Amino acid sequence: MSEAVEIETLRKRVAAGHAAALPTLRFLTCGSVDDGKSTLIGRLFYEQQLIHEDQLAALERDSKKHGTVGPDIDFALLVDGLEAEREQGITIDVAYRAFSTSNRAFIVADTPGHEQYTRNMATGASNCDLAVLLVDSRKGLLPQTHRHATIVSLLGIRHVVLAVNKIDLTGYDQAAFAKICADFAAFAAPLRFASCVAIPISARFGDNISRNSKRTPWYLGPSLVSYLETISVEQDRSTLPFRMPVQWVNRPHLDFRGFCGTIASGEVRRGDEVVVALSGKLTRIERIVAADGDLEVGRAGDSVTLTLADAVDIGRGDVLAAPHARPDVADQFAANLIWMSDEKLLPGRSYLMKIGTRTIPVSVTEVKYRLDVTTLAQHPAKTLSLNEVGFCNLATSAAIAFDPYAENRVMGAFILIDRFSNATAGAGLVAFGLRRATNIHPQDLTIVKEARARMKHQRPAVLWFTGLPGSGKSTVANLVEQQLHARGVHTILLDGDNIRHGLNKDLGFSAADRLENIRRVGEVAKLMTDAGLIVLCAFISPFAVERQMVRDILAPGEFVEIFVDTPLALCIARDPKGLYKKALAGEIKDFTGVDQAYESPKAPELVLAQRDATAQQSSARVIAYLVERSYIERFDDSGDWSI
Amino acid sequence: MNNLSAHLRELEAEAIFIMREVVAEFARPVLLYSIGKDSGVMLHVAQKAFYPGKLPFPLLHVDTTWKFKEMIAFRDATAARLGVDLIVYTNEEGLRRGISPIASGSALHTQVMKTEALRQALDKYRFDAAFGGARRDEEKSRAKERIFSHRSAAHAWDPRNQRPELWRLFNTRIKPGESMRVFPLSNWTEQDVWEYTAAESIPVVPLYFAKERPVVERDGTLIMVDDERLPLKPGEKPRLERVRFRTLGCYPLSGAIRSAAATLDDILAEMRNAKTSERQGRLIDHDETGSMEKKKREGYF
Numbered sequence: 017m018s019e020a021v022e023i024e025t026l027r028k029r030v031a032a033g034h035a036a037a038l039p040t041l042r043f044l045t046c047g048s049v050d051d052g053k054s055t056l057i058g059r060l061f062y063e064q065q066l067i068h069e070d071q072l073a074a075l076e077r078d079s080k081k082h083g084t085v086g087p088d089i090d091f092a093l094l095v096d097g098l099e100a101e102r103e104q105g106i107t108i109d110v111a112y113r114a115f116s117t118s119n120r121a122f123i124v125a126d127t128p129g130h131e132q133y134t135r136n137m138a139t140g141a142s143n144c145d146l147a148v149l150l151v152d153s154r155k156g157l158l159p160q161t162h163r164h165a166t167i168v169s170l171l172g173i174r175h176v177v178l179a180v181n182k183i184d185l186t187g188y189d190q191a192a193f194a195k196i197c198a199d200f201a202a203f204a205a206p207l208r209f210a211s212c213v214a215i216p217i218s219a220r221f222g223d224n225i226s227r228n229s230k231r232t233p234w235y236l237g238p239s240l241v242s243y244l245e246t247i248s249v250e251q252d253r254s255t256l257p258f259r260m261p262v263q264w265v266n267r268p269h270l271d272f273r274g275f276c277g278t279i280a281s282g283e284v285r286r287g288d289e290v291v292v293a294l295s296g297k298l299t300r301i302e303r304i305v306a307a308d309g310d311l312e313v314g315r316a317g318d319s320v321t322l323t324l325a326d327a328v329d330i331g332r333g334d335v336l337a338a339p340h341a342r343p344d345v346a347d348q349f350a351a352n353l354i355w356m357s358d359e360k361l362l363p364g365r366s367y368l369m370k371i372g373t374r375t376i377p378v379s380v381t382e383v384k385y386r387l388d389v390t391t392l393a394q395h396p397a398k399t400l401s402l403n404e405v406g407f408c409n410l411a412t413s414a415a416i417a418f419d420p421y422a423e424n425r426v427m428g429a430f431i432l433i434d435r436f437s438n439a440t441a442g443a444g445l446v447a448f449g450l451r452r453a454t455n456i457h458p459q460d461l462t463i464v465k466e467a468r469a470r471m472k473h474q475r476p477a478v479l480w481f482t483g484l485p486g487s488g489k490s491t492v493a494n495l496v497e498q499q500l501h502a503r504g505v506h507t508i509l510l511d512g513d514n515i516r517h518g519l520n521k522d523l524g525f526s527a528a529d530r531l532e533n534i535r536r537v538g539e540v541a542k543l544m545t546d547a548g549l550i551v552l553c554a555f556i557s558p559f560a561v562e563r564q565m566v567r568d569i570l571a572p573g574e575f576v577e578i579f580v581d582t583p584l585a586l587c588i589a590r591d592p593k594g595l596y597k598k599a600l601a602g603e604i605k606d607f608t609g610v611d612q613a614y615e616s617p618k619a620p621e622l623v624l625a626q627r628d629a630t631a632q633q634s635s636a637r638v639i640a641y642l643v644e645r646s647y648i649e650r651f652d653d654s655g656d657w658s659i
Numbered sequence: 660m661n662n663l664s665a666h667l668r669e670l671e672a673e674a675i676f677i678m679r680e681v682v683a684e685f686a687r688p689v690l691l692y693s694i695g696k697d698s699g700v701m702l703h704v705a706q707k708a709f710y711p712g713k714l715p716f717p718l719l720h721v722d723t724t725w726k727f728k729e730m731i732a733f734r735d736a737t738a739a740r741l742g743v744d745l746i747v748y749t750n751e752e753g754l755r756r757g758i759s760p761i762a763s764g765s766a767l768h769t770q771v772m773k774t775e776a777l778r779q780a781l782d783k784y785r786f787d788a789a790f791g792g793a794r795r796d797e798e799k800s801r802a803k804e805r806i807f808s809h810r811s812a813a814h815a816w817d818p819r820n821q822r823p824e825l826w827r828l829f830n831t832r833i834k835p836g837e838s839m840r841v842f843p844l845s846n847w848t849e850q851d852v853w854e855y856t857a858a859e860s861i862p863v864v865p866l867y868f869a870k871e872r873p874v875v876e877r878d879g880t881l882i883m884v885d886d887e888r889l890p891l892k893p894g895e896k897p898r899l900e901r902v903r904f905r906t907l908g909c910y911p912l913s914g915a916i917r918s919a920a921a922t923l924d925d926i927l928a929e930m931r932n933a934k935t936s937e938r939q940g941r942l943i944d945h946d947e948t949g950s951m952e953k954k955k956r957e958g959y960f
Contacts, residue, residue: 110803111803115796138823138825143827264682305711318668318672438832440830443825650686
């Protein structure tokens with residue numbers, strides 16, 4: 017009992033203590049090598065008494081071993097986490113640290129200054145609202161400073177602190193500080209930061225870090241900490257139109273269907289009308305479900321579960337939006353791209369794009385130019401290498417919903433994933449959508465065709481559908497092909513009827529001709545697997561030996577025998593082409609199931625019992641099999657077919 | 660309406676997003692439940708994330724057989740209370756080999772009964788994503804760990820080859836046999852965990868609260884005599900001291916701190932004045948700086 021009471025008092029106190037506090041500030045520190053970023057963070061922690069005695073003891077030990085500042089404590093060692101970089105004395109990765117002062121909670125990303133690690137800086141910047149840009153007061157602005165300011169601006173950070181460090185080494189000289197401020201103002205003007213404040217500091221000696229230094233009496237602005245504690249960086253995502261990428265559909269039982277997601281922008285109230293961005297379907301918010309009671313309103317940043325008034329078809333990757341201000345919907349768009357892979361960007365090659373909660377094949381159709389992030393000059397380019405930034409046109413395999421990154425960071429950000437290595441190859445920021453009719457030129461289409469040929473992120477296979485006439489082979493094969501196509505898988509469907517009208521029109525229905533029919537189909541299927549395709553074959557193929565023949569000419573694992581097991585009585589009842597009727601009347605000879613035997617497969621890869629399954633369910637099983645055995649990739653497995 | 664501060668609400672929303680992302684994109688996730696306060700928060704957040712449904716993944720506890728008795732009782736009570744699916748895994752081969760923190764030392768015991776046991780369990784159940792309660796503020800090398808941390812088919816972590824993690828666009832793609840460790844509480848601090856525990860009234864193991872317990876002092880570390888397996892040195896006699904634990908693990912490897920903090924409020928007050936970090940009581944981190952990083956490369960959490 018007493019514990020419950022205590023929790024209650026504590027709860028009130030915690031709530032009261034935070035009521036007035038500003039939201040958590042996520043900021044990054046960046047600058048050139050040796051500008052003192054890690055030292056600055058170490059100093060911040062030290063002055064905020066966030067370093068515990070045991071850590072300090074370890075730090076003193078490490079300072080003696082690896083330190084670069086003589087007998088003093090090397091604060092950089094506190095944040096340089098990985099062994100290798102401690103030995104090299106440089107930060108090679110992004111380190112995140114959460115801390116709070118009595119006035120505000122912070123998450124700081126410490127990012128590297130080394131040129132080849134620019135991708136890490138962009139990574140750190142992507143989740144921050146403010147950047148602390150370090151400059152060595154002796155050296156002034158370096159190419160790296162320009163580069164980092166540009167990337168910070170590109171990634172949508174609107175607030176910058178120019179921390180002019182090592183001011184002790186220029187004798188606390190006001191003129192040196194003023195010159196750096198003026199230089200930076202001139203360079204940063206086109207980057208249009210909402211705020212840019214310069215502070216003279218010494219991370220090593222603590223000048224103007226937590227409190228104003230007596231050694232810079234000419235500086236009248238705030239110390240770094242008091243500035244960070246008070247700056248409001250809220251671009252106010254909650255005033256933008258409502259957007260929520262659907263992350264997961266919660267279906268604990270048949271009567272509940274909750275759409276889970278984190279609200280990207282705006283707010284949503286019970287009863288609000290919303291639109292499903294891609295389909296344009298309108299519906300209303302019925303409930304905002306939460307474990308401790310339904311909510312009236314959900315705001316930007318909240319992770320919520322919504323139920324809707326209508327049974328609309330929505331899955332992971334859809335976007336719910338305000339109907340009066342909808343996101344763009346297009347399959348072609350222009351974007352800034354930051355390349356992060358050792359392997360160059362290949363225009364036309366298929367990558368996977370993750371935008372919001374959607375993952376979809378994409379290719380770069382054209383590199384417009386490469387941006388020199390040091391000078392802001394635009395250079396013609398055909399590709400992008402590691403750490404290069406370019407402006408490109410991209411095409412997705414289906415339409416997606418997005419907003420320009422400059423308007424909405426969550427809705428306009430994407431990553432590109434290498435489909436072979438699974439590496440994160442690039443980061444993108446959508447600039448604007450492109451309209452097919454006006455922007456797509458014939459040469460673009462040629463590239464798309466090449467891209468298709470390169471897009472073989474699938475294992476070739478022959479899906480051999482066998483079964484009685486009228487068992488539903490073609491229907492299921494057709495559905496499977498549609499779904500494979502929608503996933504960007506390259507397929508071809510060989511069907512008994514269409515093959516007999518062309519390639520095999522010289523063949524009849526005798527046992528010998530049937531065998532030759534299947535042999536030729538098998539050879540054609542083999543050629544097509546050489547081309548990397550998934551080949552769907554729907555043939556009665558009544559004899560075990562002919563199916564074995566095809567299996568034998570293919571590489572191991574390529575032949576997937578799918579037995580469409582529909583009872584004869586049901587086939588006769590269905591009789592879609594009226595053939596059973598004719599055969600039973602004696603009008604057709606050698607008809608499988610009537611006067612010719614069907615040899616059921618002994619060990620097929622898959623049996624589709626058609627008595628109690630719909631064609632949709634059967635096709636879903638085939639897709640599931642292909643995913644499970646890695647013939648095709650798992651992505652965006654949304655929607656109901658997987659249930 | 661809940662009582663959370665803006666800061667805690669943001670951390671909670673982030674953790675929920677991460678957990679849902681895993682459930683949407685992986686075939687067989689599991690939550691590594693270590694019984695401690697961080698696991699408790701993670702479990703609580705998970706229940707919110709998937710409400711009104713049940714947890715769409717099981718809990719896995721790697722039991723070294725050397726946990727405090729109160730931890731095991733709390734574990735079983737929690738699983739029963741919440742109706743969650745709990746898998747308890749012990750490296751039986753390690754037991755047969757007689758591995759223990761007493762006989763084998765902390766390093767070998769941790770390697771065999773925790774690191775190897777975890778790998779065995781993940782392989783046995785073919786889990787492709789495992790939630791861990793690790794926070795970036797715990798240890799230096801963790802500050803650079805991703806939220807989605809890729810592991811090779813051999814469960815190895817390659818700090819030189821981590822995927823950049825931009826925005827909240829987590830690259831969840833893995834090849835067959837590979838897996839992902841996922842840390843939904845990455846951005847939380849020890850203080851956040853306690854404040855959230857208090858605000859949400861999450862039950863915790865009573866060992867976190869000060870009480871008179873039988874302890875022996877060895878090299879400045881207070882070890883609780885939880886059962887008769889702890890061999891006493893000649894002349895050593897357990898005495899009752901008012902102590903509590905900041906982190907929980909195998910009892911012979913968990914140092915207690917002298918404390919009078921008997922309530923959550925006391926703990927928070929104590930923490931604000933704390934002069935040592937929470938991992939100080941963990942004997943396995945001490946060997947040398949960088950030891951956690953070495954363990955992680957080998958697959959320890």
